[in-house]
Amino acid sequence: MASSDIGIDLGTASVLVYVRGKGVVLKEPSVVAYDKDTNEIKAIGEEARQMMGRTPGNIEAVRPLRQGVISDYTITEKMLRYFIQKAMGRKTLKRPRVCVGVPSGATEVEKNAVWQAALEAGARDVMIIEEPIAAALGAGIDISRPCGNMIIDIGGGTTDIAVISLGDTVVSRSLKLGGDDFDEAVIRYLRKQHNLLVGDRTAEDVKIRIGGVYERVSPLLMQVKGRDLITGMPKTVEVSSTEMLEAFKENIIQILEVIHQVLEDTPPELAADIATRGILLTGGGSMLFGMDDLIGETTGIQTTAVDDPISAVAIGTGRYTEFIEGKQTRA
Numbered sequence: 285m286a287s288s289d290i291g292i293d294l295g296t297a298s299v300l301v302y303v304r305g306k307g308v309v310l311k312e313p314s315v316v317a318y319d320k321d322t323n324e325i326k327a328i329g330e331e332a333r334q335m336m337g338r339t340p341g342n343i344e345a346v347r348p349l350r351q352g353v354i355s356d357y358t359i360t361e362k363m364l365r366y367f368i369q370k371a372m373g374r375k376t377l378k379r380p381r382v383c384v385g386v387p388s389g390a391t392e393v394e395k396n397a398v399w400q401a402a403l404e405a406g407a408r409d410v411m412i413i414e415e416p417i418a419a420a421l422g423a424g425i426d427i428s429r430p431c432g433n434m435i436i437d438i439g440g441g442t443t444d445i446a447v448i449s450l451g452d453t454v455v456s457r458s459l460k461l462g463g464d465d466f467d468e469a470v471i472r473y474l475r476k477q478h479n480l481l482v483g484d485r486t487a488e489d490v491k492i493r494i495g496g497v498y499e500r501v502s503p504l505l506m507q508v509k510g511r512d513l514i515t516g517m518p519k520t521v522e523v524s525s526t527e528m529l530e531a532f533k534e535n536i537i538q539i540l541e542v543i544h545q546v547l548e549d550t551p552p553e554l555a556a557d558i559a560t561r562g563i564l565l566t567g568g569g570s571m572l573f574g575m576d577d578l579i580g581e582t583t584g585i586q587t588t589a590v591d592d593p594i595s596a597v598a599i600g601t602g603r604y605t606e607f608i609e610g611k612q613t614r615a
Contacts, residue, residue: 289381290371291601292364293418294398296349297440297463297568299329299363300595301371302602308595310371314440316359317345325359328366337483351460352387352415352442353394357401364405379408383601385418387442389458411604414453415439416446418600419566421607423590427451428607432554433561436543436579436587437597438569440464443539445546447554451607455549457542463569465535466491473531475513478521482510491572494525497536498574525573532572540582547583562586566596 291302294314301310312329319326321342327335336345348356348363372380382402386395395412402410416435420427427433428451437444440463446456470487474480482490486508494504504525512519547555563585565576570593580587590596 288372288378289383289602289605290368291383291385291418291598291604292367292402293385293415293595293598293601294349294360294364295440295597296347296352296442298594299367300598301367302595302598303371304602308598310367311594311598312367314347314349314363315345316348316363317343318359320344325362328363333485336485350441351462352439352458353390354397354401357397361401361404364401368406379406381409381411381605382407383411383413383604385413385415385597385601387439387458388414388416388444388446388453388456389442389460390414411608413601413604414444414446414456415442415597416444416456417448417451417453418597418604419444419590420448420564420600421603422596422598422600423564423566425564431561432550432557434546434550434558434563434585436563436565436567436570438462438539438565438567438572438575439597440568443542443567443569445542447546447550447558449554449557454551454554455546457546459538459542461535461538462567463488463491466495466532466569466572469531469535470495470528473527474508474510474521474523477527478523479513480508480510480519480521481513482508486510490523491528494523495528495532496525496573497529497532498577499529500525500573536578540579543579543583559585562588565589566593568594 293300303309313333315332317327317332317335348359354360399410419437433448443459447454467487470490494506508523509520570589576587
């Protein structure tokens, strides 16, 4: 993989860019702020995220990807162009070869949209890789061996569950549910139980600080500020981590059901490998307190989050070109 080749985790919540020899050089929110009257881009990434919920009428801060796929092609292409230039350095003359991760359930049309957007953004060649395979490569697994590995990648918009052997996916499911849905669960719960209206950023903060899917020995408490739905005035309520278990219950049931389906569909020999080797968790959603313990307890299989779950897919997209070149050399 030449130094001008880069790997991109084009996520619903964040974009990560990996450059060989440098590692992950960029991690920014997948947010673009633009002027609705002129279509002029005002900000991209973290600067645009800071504007969410705080913009005047003519400026809108949007996420151009929804549930792991492109929902606004033009804005995605501009965002990609900005991030590629930022990662490569504006003075570079050589157009990079780009490898981009997509959900395992992405359709050919959705994959083609990503491929086209990356080309338009300045790539000279584009490779598409399914995110569970990228996550496995990023976690340091030798996926070329005839051995079953189970990966659960919980991203911002999707949860990808796959069994991988001999460099490819044997069984996979892609659930359109991820970290964003846990944020929405916080918003719904606070609205219903506390008559409190909060924004996306506050909900994410609550999720990170006291959210969890497994009972804590000592519950955590947090003061949450928002707007009282009855009086319309600012209001602060105390929320506990135990309440978050209730808020996340429906989302967790869906994820556990799909994990069960994948294990049921896994060939016996590969299932035996997984029982021995365990399940690997990647993606930002895997960092929710108790996610590994809950999945391990439910399946009876040891479940471990990788060392750097957020960067695993980005690192894997960067290593994928080397993996393909290695296969061609051996062939």
